Amino acid sequence: MKKLLAIISAVLLFASCSKESECVITYRVYYTDTPAECTYKFKGGKSAGYILESYRGSNRLSVYPRTFPALAKTLVSTTAPIEVVELKKPEV
Numbered sequence: 001m002k003k004l005l006a007i008i009s010a011v012l013l014f015a016s017c018s019k020e021s022e023c024v025i026t027y028r029v030y031y032t033d034t035p036a037e038c039t040y041k042f043k044g045g046k047s048a049g050y051i052l053e054s055y056r057g058s059n060r061l062s063v064y065p066r067t068f069p070a071l072a073k074t075l076v077s078t079t080a081p082i083e084v085v086e087l088k089k090p091e092v
Contacts, residue, residue, distance in 0.1 A: 020043050020044060020045050020065070020090070021043070021044075021045075021090040022041055022042075022043065022044075022090070023041070023042050023043070023044040023048045023063075023065070023087065023088060023089050023090065024039060024040070024041050024086075024087075024088045025039070025040050025042075025050060025063055025075075025084065025086070025087045025088075026038070026039050026084075026085040026086045026087075027040075027061060027075075027076075027082060027083060027084045027085055028082070028083045028085060029076060029078060029080050029081070029082055030080050030081040030082075030083070031078075031080045035083070037085070038075075038076070040063065040075055042063055042065060042073070043065055044063075044064075044065035044066065044089065044090075045065065045066055045089075045090065046089055046090060046091070047066055047067040048063070048064065048065050048066065048087075048089050049063070049064055049069065049087070050062065050063045050064070050084060050087060051063075051064070051069060051072055052082060052084055057079055058077065058078075058079055059076075059077070059078055059079065059080065059081060059082045060074055060076070060077040060078075060082075061074070061075045061076050061077075061082050061084070062074045062075060063075060
């Protein structure tokens with residue numbers, strides 16, 4: 001029984017390990033006539049992405065490192081318009 005549990009846990013451990021490297025997202029926030037260009041670096045894989053959402057005049061930009069966007073980290077939340085310029089992901 002212990003060997004079976006050890007094998008299952010080893011398989012889950014190797015399945016959860018994916019190649020991650022540095023992802024870079026560049027975005028602009030239009031506070032005034034001159035936009036502020038920002039860059040954020042985070043660890044992620046080839047399935048990393050971002051969520052740009054707007055609700056009742058409020059804009060929010062979040063990034064997630066893997067395919068599960070429920071664990072997204074909010075980068076900026078503002079009433080100013082936000083534009084995503086580029087998202088560089090690792091080529092795996």
